[in-house]
Amino acid sequence: MIRGSLPWLLRHELRVRWRELTGETKPSTLLLAGIGILAVAHMILWGIAGSLRDVLTTPLPPAAVPLAGLAVLLVFPFGIATGVNHAVVALFDRGDLDLLVSSPLGSRIVFGSRVVAVAASVFVGLGLFMLPIGSIGLMLGIPQLLGVVPTLVALSLVCASIGMLITLLLVRWLGPRRARTVAQLLAAFGGMLLFLATQVPAFFGDETDFGEVIVNALSHFQPGAALVPDSLVWLPFRSMFLHPLGTLVALAGAGLVAWLAVTTLHTSFARGVGLSDTRRARRPVAEGHVRFTERGAMTVLLRKEWKLILRDPYLLSQVLLQVLALVPAGYLLFFTGSAPLGDLDIGPALAVLTVVLCGTLASALARIAVVGEEAGDLLASSPVGASRVKRGKLLASLVPALALGVPISIGIIFQSPVAGVVALLLTIVTCVTVVLMRLWNPVTSARRDVFKRTSMGDLVTALLEGFSPITWGIAAYLLATGSVWSVGFLVLSVALFGIAFARARARGVDVAV
Amino acid sequence: MSAPDDASALRLTGLTKRFGSKTAVDDVSLEVRRGELYALLGPNGAGKTTTLRMVAGLLTPDAGDAFVRGHSIRTEPTAAKQRLAFLPDDPLLYGKLTALEYLDFVAGLWGVAADRAAERATELLKWLGLWENRFDQSETFSRGMKQKLGLAGGLIHDPEVMILDEPLTGLDAAAARDVKDQLTDFVKSGKTVVLTTHIMEIAEQMAERIGIISGGRLIAEGTLDELRAASGREGGTLESVFLELVAQR
Numbered sequence: 001m002i003r004g005s006l007p008w009l010l011r012h013e014l015r016v017r018w019r020e021l022t023g024e025t026k027p028s029t030l031l032l033a034g035i036g037i038l039a040v041a042h043m044i045l046w047g048i049a050g051s052l053r054d055v056l057t058t059p060l061p062p063a064a065v066p067l068a069g070l071a072v073l074l075v076f077p078f079g080i081a082t083g084v085n086h087a088v089v090a091l092f093d094r095g096d097l098d099l100l101v102s103s104p105l106g107s108r109i110v111f112g113s114r115v116v117a118v119a120a121s122v123f124v125g126l127g128l129f130m131l132p133i134g135s136i137g138l139m140l141g142i143p144q145l146l147g148v149v150p151t152l153v154a155l156s157l158v159c160a161s162i163g164m165l166i167t168l169l170l171v172r173w174l175g176p177r178r179a180r181t182v183a184q185l186l187a188a189f190g191g192m193l194l195f196l197a198t199q200v201p202a203f204f205g206d207e208t209d210f211g212e213v214i215v216n217a218l219s220h221f222q223p224g225a226a227l228v229p230d231s232l233v234w235l236p237f238r239s240m241f242l243h244p245l246g247t248l249v250a251l252a253g254a255g256l257v258a259w260l261a262v263t264t265l266h267t268s269f270a271r272g273v274g275l276s277d278t279r280r281a282r283r284p285v286a287e288g289h290v291r292f293t294e295r296g297a298m299t300v301l302l303r304k305e306w307k308l309i310l311r312d313p314y315l316l317s318q319v320l321l322q323v324l325a326l327v328p329a330g331y332l333l334f335f336t337g338s339a340p341l342g343d344l345d346i347g348p349a350l351a352v353l354t355v356v357l358c359g360t361l362a363s364a365l366a367r368i369a370v371v372g373e374e375a376g377d378l379l380a381s382s383p384v385g386a387s388r389v390k391r392g393k394l395l396a397s398l399v400p401a402l403a404l405g406v407p408i409s410i411g412i413i414f415q416s417p418v419a420g421v422v423a424l425l426l427t428i429v430t431c432v433t434v435v436l437m438r439l440w441n442p443v444t445s446a447r448r449d450v451f452k453r454t455s456m457g458d459l460v461t462a463l464l465e466g467f468s469p470i471t472w473g474i475a476a477y478l479l480a481t482g483s484v485w486s487v488g489f490l491v492l493s494v495a496l497f498g499i500a501f502a503r504a505r506a507r508g509v510d511v512a513v
Numbered sequence: 514m515s516a517p518d519d520a521s522a523l524r525l526t527g528l529t530k531r532f533g534s535k536t537a538v539d540d541v542s543l544e545v546r547r548g549e550l551y552a553l554l555g556p557n558g559a560g561k562t563t564t565l566r567m568v569a570g571l572l573t574p575d576a577g578d579a580f581v582r583g584h585s586i587r588t589e590p591t592a593a594k595q596r597l598a599f600l601p602d603d604p605l606l607y608g609k610l611t612a613l614e615y616l617d618f619v620a621g622l623w624g625v626a627a628d629r630a631a632e633r634a635t636e637l638l639k640w641l642g643l644w645e646n647r648f649d650q651s652e653t654f655s656r657g658m659k660q661k662l663g664l665a666g667g668l669i670h671d672p673e674v675m676i677l678d679e680p681l682t683g684l685d686a687a688a689a690r691d692v693k694d695q696l697t698d699f700v701k702s703g704k705t706v707v708l709t710t711h712i713m714e715i716a717e718q719m720a721e722r723i724g725i726i727s728g729g730r731l732i733a734e735g736t737l738d739e740l741r742a743a744s745g746r747e748g749g750t751l752e753s754v755f756l757e758l759v760a761q762r
């Protein structure tokens with residue numbers, strides 16, 4: 001391999017990416033997680049393929065091509081969001097671009113290697129969900145579905161190229177930090193959309209034959225309709241079925257897009273590297289008197305915590321992501337087994353949602369306040385006692401979560417008094433317990449790493465903290481529905497809290513607040 | 514409270530700290546008088562920072578005590594901390610707070626009245642050349658500006674004793690001179706500074722007395738002349754004296 005060539009630099013990129021991955025997570029854990037995701041993807045796709053078996057007979061009906069095209073288009077936004085996310089990391093997080101750009105290597109090679117590396121990351125991300133289509137195709141006797149591999153290659157290249165374009169534009173408009181935040185939110189929304197898309201069959205309920213729905217939809221592609229399957233529009237998507245010309249067009253088209261991206265963007269990229277300094281332009285400062293307001297130490301502490309959170313869009317986005325992660329769970333709660341919303345007792349369902357949502361929010365805020373404390377030594381060397389500082393952090397995390405949870409719970413009381421009271425009480429208990437658990441697990445790290453696994457501290461306590469809102473939430477649901485099982489979950493939740501307390505004591509942590 | 518001694522700013526008595534089987538600080542006793550600049554020198558890992566962190570109340574001693582103006586850091590931490598400022602080599606700042614907000618926050622922690630804090634913040638920011646940057650978040654500051662803001666934070670409550678751990682690390686020549694001048698002014702006003710440094714010239718020029726710590730123990734203490742005499746290197750530089758004393762141990 002020629003040193004300084006694109007493949008050489010690409011090998012370096014992939015090696016660094018792998019080290020980053022395995023630096024945070026053990027390779028065996030990654031492998032297990034990958035196998036797990038593939039297994040789940042196989043199961044979901046097997047269910048969908050089962051209902052589409054009649055449609056996907058060999059030879060494939062012409063309408064299968066537009067169907068595949070629509071499926072690829074459905075995945076496209078998620079792919080681009082993933083591309084943007086990886087592009088931000090590749091361009092601004094790794095911190096090696098100054099070295100590369102200052103080297104004699106051309107910016108085209110440096111940028112090209114980043115595009116291909118991002119495409120590889122997108123390939124892995126999408127592949128976990130898409131590659132099982134090929135293996136299921138083999139099982140169903142439809143080997144043409146192995147065309148998912150070249151399609152995925154093409155899709156990854158296109159998504160990486162567009163991701164790079166969007167990232168460079170975002171960086172130019174918003175600066176690297178905000179671009180990073182927006183990119184992560186895009187990826188989260190993309191993931192959520194993809195999840196909801198996989199749940200489309202459930203929306204139709206048990207009585208609906210999903211296969212029939214698809215066949216009806218495909219009638220729009222019958223001869224005489226606007227987008228007939230033979231249309232050239234669908235040609236690249238024929239790669240999904242290993243159609244030789246379609247595959248060639250898809251790969252060549254994707255290669256062309258990537259080449260165009262590298263050719264047109266590499267100079268902007270080289271200039272963009274210098275944008276990593278986000279200092280704002282100095283504004284003229286007027287003379288004037290400084291005025292401070294008289295405040296007690298607790299108010300000072302609370303204002304500091306909230307000001308720091310509100311001024312950090314990255315942390316805000318991470319809190320939002322934590323809450324967004326509940327959407328699939330919330331969806332499953334309301335729609336499991338295609339339960340029609342009309343039959344659902346909305347009170348208990350809202351109670352569990354409130355408890356889990358507020359518990360998760362309080363937990364996320366506590367992580368920022370405790371783990372992200374930038375000047376712990378300043379607080380510790382101040383005359384304000386450690387207990388007061390801890391109470392400040394407790395309140396800073398609790399108040400926003402309860403400001404959300406209490407009004408919702410009161411609203412539920414009007415709809416369903418028992419469920420509302422349960423929601424109110426358990427929301428308060430959940431928020432207090434999760435925040436205390438975090439205070440008893442006092443690690444600190446850079447604020448940007450607050451939500452990384454490496455910033456969890458004592459792993460068992462962190463897991464207890466993570467599970468606690470869920471067990472309290474289940475207890476809330478069971479209590480609201482009058483189930484005797486609620487006692488079991490209440491005991492379990494208290495036990496989790498007790499274990500966290502005992503572990504903190506055993507580690508010599510000062511548990512007093 | 515220990516026996517009051519108006520001349521004593523800081524007194525350490527048998528201060529000891531162990532981390533597992535390793536004794537990081539071993540029975541260190543010393544006294545720093547009011548209006549004195551005292552430098553604590555030692556090789557890497559000698560126990561300087563651990564000693565200062567115990568004095569600042571960040572680490573609990575396994576034995577011994579530290580008294581700030583007669584107040585024990587163990588039994589009267591609030592009174593002791595009220596009179597103390599601690600500045601580590603990496604300033605204790607919040608990146609998303611502006612310079613003024615940071616000083617308002619620190620003043621709030623030390624219970625400084627709002628009017629007095631505002632007046633003091635104005636003085637300090639102008640003195641340290643940060644007035645034009647008072648509305649800027651400290652994450653946009655250079656290393657030297659951060660160090661100066663940390664110093665302003667340390668001074669906002671008008672402490673009697675200032676503890677600085679490697680205060681000149683990473684500063685350029687101009688910023689280092691500014692900080693040195695500010696510390697000299699502080700001492701001239703009757704306050705006390707205890708600092709660690711690995712730059713011998715700083716200790717040689719600024720410190721009235723120097724303590725040398727090695728392997729967790731205070732192996733020598735005194736003025737430069739006293740240390741020269743102890744090392745047998747009359748007329749030697751502090752660097753040669755320091756190396757000799759550490760080697761003798």
